Amino acid sequence: MKLNSDSQTRNMLKAAKLYCTEVRIAILKVLMKTDKPLSQEQIARRLGKKHFDKVTIYRTLESLLKVGLVHKAFIEKRACHYELAHNCTASQCHPHFTCTSCGKTHCLTEISLPMAKSPHKGFVIQRQQVRLEGLCPACA
Amino acid sequence: MKLNSDSQTRNMLKAAKLYCTEVRIAILKVLMKTDKPLSQEQIARRLGKKHFDKVTIYRTLESLLKVGLVHKAFIEKRACHYELAHNCTASQCHPHFTCTSCGKTHCLTEISLPMAKSPHKGFVIQRQQVRLEGLCPACA
């Protein structure tokens, strides 16, 4: 229900000490409704008739990123993709799989890799991201 | 020695059935001399007085990529970075570590993660890339 997800997103924002603004609520809702990381453009498109400037969208994602509500995925295109920090531990998201044939990206939430161990040369590893490449069920 | 690395790169190109051109040889040499993935711009700078158009550099990297001599790394900036496919198995490169404090990227060739196992939903995993984030020795 609209009211429900509204109050849910409001609570998320409140907990993160961010102003509850229209864009933030709208973007969080978009991200809650998808199972793939989305680019700024895709997010804008899914906001439908609600138009926000792309600068605003970028800044919104940035603020959500800073408080950890959202994660940034480095997939294979030029554009970064964003997704709700959800089903991720503090130190790692699920792997992202990109099909070399059709180019689509999927979140493989069922699998996870053990955390890399620092090669004790003084590196402190805080997070890891895994990018997988291959053929998706449709193309295999 | 100049002649040596020239003939080495020529052989690499020949084996890959690529024309041995000046740019290709020069770029391969640059990549052989570094231990970090480099962006197009960094490569151009390291080519020194040899000037090649950036389009040419992109197309050269593309051709080297296609035959597998070079790998593309998705680090955190807008630009992609390229490195010699060296010390990588067919299915995975070493992890790349980016420091959240100073922003520098390092290749952690000493460690590797087990290959992800397909969640047998029909996904065929062919390659994996691991991106690590944290503090480097200088910043920790």
Added chain:
DNA sequence: AAAATATATGCAACTTAGTTGCATTTCTGG
């Protein structure tokens, strides 16, 4: 070794993703 043909290069112009500065608007706590 020259000609034929296959491939690579350079240039100009363009697109896409993201950023900056600044004036205006919207939130939130008191």
Added chain:
DNA sequence: CCAGAAATGCAACTAAGTTGCATATATTTT
């Protein structure tokens, strides 16, 4: 509901990468 803090929109800009096309260079054929 008001003051101050923070967010937004707009215009202009930068950075990274791409496209089309004419020219040049590499390889193959003879």
